[in-house]
Amino acid sequence: MFHKEGQKIIITTFFLVVAVVLTAQYFIDVEWIRLTVQIAALLLLIAILQFFRNPKRLVTPNFDEILAPVDGKVVVIEEVYEPEYFKENRKQVSIFMSPTNVHVTRYPASGTVTYSKYHPGKYLVAWHPKSSTENERTTIILHTPKFGEIGYRQIAGAMARRIVNYAEEGEQVTQGDDAGFIKFGSRVDLLLPLDCDINVKLNQKVVGARTCIASVRPLDD
Known part of the structure; x- marks a missing residue:
């Protein structure tokens, strides 16, 4: 398909x-x-x-997990200040997609879209530290039952000149469903609460709608 x-x-x-x-x-x-x-x-x-392949991936939504929104390799895991929406520190997990990866963006969690905005910008290589804030990108915020609000960004790379985002504010979305597409090499940043557990490591390969990126921290921690 x-x-x-x-x-x-x-x-x-x-x-x-x-x-x-x-x-x-x-x-x-x-x-x-x-x-x-x-x-x-x-x-x-x-x-x-x-x-442009789009493999079918059936998902049973799990409110306790954040799934990878795209296929690729984890290139950043760090705490950052997020100035656009949250205006506070967040855990950022960034996934780089090479031209050989599936480029479908999938919703990492079920919930309600509370913010969806497109930003024109530069076309720095997707792994550049400033690509998250200076490249062409979209920022999407989801309100989820267990994590509260989480964010993800579709970021254009040096080759990617077209970002497609289907998320609309007020829309109810389901984990694993098609959320958009980025053409020809790019990156997606997840912006997660500080109190969640990150379940991936740097340079780990992840699969969209399959790999668990983060989970709810147990109450006794």
Whole structure:
């Protein structure tokens, strides 16, 4: 299954590849050049299909856990001051997505969207320390039953020039459901309460709607 955000690109690329393959077949006489052009065109189509894949992941919502919103690698775990919405310290967990990762954003928890805002900005590489505050990004806040308010940010990278965000203020959302898409390499930051337990480590690979990023701290801690 492919994400709906890729439909136009997939269709356009398909017809372009067909045109290139047929043109090469009829107008390029040197066999190795013809085959090289045709194979390159087919590899481009495969790469586009791979990027826009959208695997189905069934989730049984768990109010005690925050799930990874995207596939990728954990590149930041730290306490930061969040100036836009919370205006207080939060635990930040950042996940970097390479172009080979699934780029679907999924809701990390069930709850109500209380804030959703788009910010234009720069296109620094996604692992740059200032990308969270200076790059093109969206900030989404969810009010959850067990964690209170949590946030996540979709951040554009050097290649990502289009962020798609489906979260609308006042909407009830379900953990694991499709929350948006970021095209061609990017990062997502989770902004979590200080009293939650972080269950991942730096450089750990995570899977969207599968890996538990954080959990409610037991009352006896």
